[in-house]
Amino acid sequence: MLLYERLAGSLRGQIARGALRAGERLPSIRQLALGHGLSAATAVQACLQLEREGLVVARPRSGYYVRAAVPPPPAAKPPRRRVPGAVNNPALQEVLDMLARSDVLPLHSATPSPALLPQAALTAALSRSLRHHPAAVLDYAPPQGLPALRRQIARRYAQLGAAVSPDEIVITAGAMEGISLALRTLAEPGDVVLVETPTYHGILQAVAALRLKVLEVPNLPGQGIDVARLDQLLQQNRVRAAVLVPNFNNPLGSVTGDAAKQALLASCARHGTVVIEDDVYGDLAWSGERPSPLRRWDTRGNLISCGSFSKSLSPGLRLGWIAAGAWTDALVRAKYFSTVGAASLPQLAMAEYLQKHDLERHLRRLRRALADNAQRLHEAISRHWPAGTRASEPRGGLSLWLQLPEGGDGQMLFEAALEQGIGTSPGVLFSSRGDYGDCLRLSCGMPWDARLEQALKKLGQLAARQLA
Amino acid sequence: MLLYERLAGSLRGQIARGALRAGERLPSIRQLALGHGLSAATAVQACLQLEREGLVVARPRSGYYVRAAVPPPPAAKPPRRRVPGAVNNPALQEVLDMLARSDVLPLHSATPSPALLPQAALTAALSRSLRHHPAAVLDYAPPQGLPALRRQIARRYAQLGAAVSPDEIVITAGAMEGISLALRTLAEPGDVVLVETPTYHGILQAVAALRLKVLEVPNLPGQGIDVARLDQLLQQNRVRAAVLVPNFNNPLGSVTGDAAKQALLASCARHGTVVIEDDVYGDLAWSGERPSPLRRWDTRGNLISCGSFSKSLSPGLRLGWIAAGAWTDALVRAKYFSTVGAASLPQLAMAEYLQKHDLERHLRRLRRALADNAQRLHEAISRHWPAGTRASEPRGGLSLWLQLPEGGDGQMLFEAALEQGIGTSPGVLFSSRGDYGDCLRLSCGMPWDARLEQALKKLGQLAARQLA
Incomplete structure (x- = not known):
């Protein structure tokens, strides 16, 4: 067994045992090399191997992180339960009112934050x-x-x-x-x-x-x-x-x-x-x-x-x-x-x-940022939300689409979140017939920070409360 | 008879005989005073008298001008002749195309020229x-x-x-x-x-x-x-x-x-x-x-x-x-x-x-400019357009509304003018039923200049040609 494979195996074991948990940062390349008496190049090789296996993700200028067990995608078939659809749903007015409020964390808005724009x-x-x-x-x-x-x-x-x-x-x-x-x-x-x-x-x-x-x-x-x-x-x-x-x-x-x-x-x-x-x-x-x-x-x-x-x-x-x-x-x-x-x-x-200007250059930066934001959202959801929550795994765009476990209600979660100053988009708005009552859309247009981490945690708690 | 009345009478006579014609500038106060051996104050008094009578108009920083015999307003009753109305009129597309052309004199546009804006x-x-x-x-x-x-x-x-x-x-x-x-x-x-x-x-x-x-x-x-x-x-x-x-x-x-x-x-x-x-x-x-x-x-x-x-x-x-x-x-x-x-x-x-900023101050300047532009348009119309042309006498806004004499056709005039690089709005667009076929709208949003003077003359010639 090659040296890098041995290190990779050790890390793989820590992840499997939960010693390194989803979203946690791996020790730095320097720490890994020193700790195992290996060269930095070997430590890098080990991390690249784990990345190929999908166990860790690299974040520019930050290091390697344990990849969240990504929640499965929402069911293809819409749930049977029906509530008033998009057009006459009272939530629509609340969504519009929310757009005028600067005191709401805009997880509802499928737009990039100005921080990501040139x-x-x-x-x-x-x-x-x-x-x-x-x-x-x-x-x-x-x-x-x-x-x-x-x-x-x-x-x-x-x-x-x-x-x-x-x-x-x-x-x-x-x-x-x-x-x-x-x-x-x-x-x-x-x-x-x-x-x-x-x-x-x-x-x-x-x-x-x-x-x-x-x-x-x-x-x-x-x-x-x-x-x-x-x-x-x-x-x-x-x-x-x-x-x-x-x-x-x-x-x-x-x-x-x-x-x-x-x-x-x-x-x-x-x-x-x-x-x-x-x-x-x-x-x-x-x-x-x-x-x-x-x-x-x-x-x-x-x-x-x-x-x-x-x-x-x-x-x-x-x-x-x-x-x-x-x-x-x-x-x-x-x-x-x-x-x-x-x-x-x-x-x-x-x-x-x-x-x-070189539009492609800006787009490259923006895309990387959005992918990173989505990854953080995925991790936070798998860490903080009730088991059984499903999340889309898009490869582009500005949104994640979540489906709550049996008994969850996207519109009630939307209301409860708004009371806590967190904006979301209730799933029911995305169908003319009142489907997706158990779904919610979140934006991945905002760079990750402590406030977002807190909000995702709070949303998870609110969702869990529905199921209790 | 007072001295100023004598001077006023002399000027009145010149206007009546056509020695001073509509739109022409009166001699300056200085010239009038010198020419008639009067004080400047007396010359001013004479001009003010003529202004009160509506025979001349004052233009700031320019002097007194013989007022045009203002054309009578358009008839209240729409003419009987009907052509395709506003909505399906082919002229509409031409009007829209015109808005994209920088080589057309924008007499069609009921907007103030940027020169009149703050x-x-x-x-x-x-x-x-x-x-x-x-x-x-x-x-x-x-x-x-x-x-x-x-x-x-x-x-x-x-x-x-x-x-x-x-x-x-x-x-x-x-x-x-x-x-x-x-x-x-x-x-x-x-x-x-x-x-x-x-x-x-x-x-x-x-x-x-x-x-x-x-x-x-x-x-x-x-x-x-x-x-x-x-x-x-x-x-x-x-x-x-x-x-x-x-x-x-x-x-x-x-x-x-x-x-x-x-x-x-x-x-x-x-x-x-x-x-x-x-x-x-x-x-x-x-x-x-x-x-x-x-x-x-x-x-x-x-x-x-x-x-x-x-x-x-x-x-x-x-x-x-x-x-x-x-x-x-x-x-x-x-x-x-x-x-x-x-x-x-x-x-x-x-x-x-x-x-x-003081919006009122800007509006005062803008209003004066528009009133002046409208007056010049009136004069040019009465000088260059066929006898019998009628013109609205608005006290505000950005447009004049003209009615051609019997036999005139606003839409044909619009087409002919456009060929000459002059934009106008054919009257027929202002009715859903095809009324106002003999009417035309002109903008008074542009400060007067030689190009406008020439355009009004050309429009008058085109209108006259229709009646010949």
């Missing part, structure tokens, strides 16, 4: 735009958006293998406006729209506000959109549009594979259903392997793609876009007669930022 | 907000809007005699979003909504996009909303909401008097019709006598008031508001699920600007 570069770009274009800042931008920004977005699509012209980009106030405008443009009241289940409650709200009917296709943990079921639903129903989040679906974090993406585009085209793609999380693949947007596989022009800078660069600048294809004129019109256009200054600054 | 103060406020709150700039603002800005807006209402709480203010991307959200919140598809005729085409578009039915109540030149007719229409129809522009209606520029305002509120309350007030031009009373918002007279809570900073401070920052009363929660929700919230930086900066 603050200096973005504020410098804002400041320069202000100095160089004061008149343009105060005047309207064109309703479709600034050409310079639209060119940058088209360039980004080209990097992802999708041919998008700047002429079909419409700048919006985030992807939410894109989805809302697309629905308003495509669908008449009473039309049927397909969404995933679970899916972001904002999509359900936008659909309900337009008096559209909802059909739900399952999004399966670890697999993504159930394309066979989608095809069946489209065969049985006349569906005007499908609003889909194929990359790191919110809240599950699942990715729909490339073959499934092509199949779903084909199915929708066959049945005359226009696809509205929401790809706001695609850039946040923690491994760095960005899943492709649907747009890459679109050969039929049957697709409206919505994107946003809110999840990767800044929620507060309120900038997103639509790659609108044949619907460009109609969408510019819809945009003009609801919000006229996006503010000029953020557009000027974002165009400059994208031109002058 | 550029230094606003950019300084933006720059300071950026320096002092970089994290807040990048992060979401609350969906309802920043409390500091909402307080400033409530304070402004208080100055206008209206009691509005900051808690019922919802920040929007301009008044257009306010109106669109209010309609979405109040009305179901198929509901009937009352609007003025003529009215801003954006209102007609927003109503049509929501599949609402339109009923039109006349807005009369010089009088405003025909309240008797409004009451009749509400009696005969079940009307869900009325979108009204009582102050400096766009495009006519008329003001509905305070008594009529109270009567229309009472009538709407009696018939269960919610009033949506669009008061974006109220601050632009050229005389400085700001007409009161409807909100001042509201005693029944039957009103949603929309306002904006786009017409007085900056269109490009995209900030407006709703004083939403009982509909506050519903409107915050509608806002959140369409655009989430307004961008943070413009809100921070606008709140600071309003706190630190």
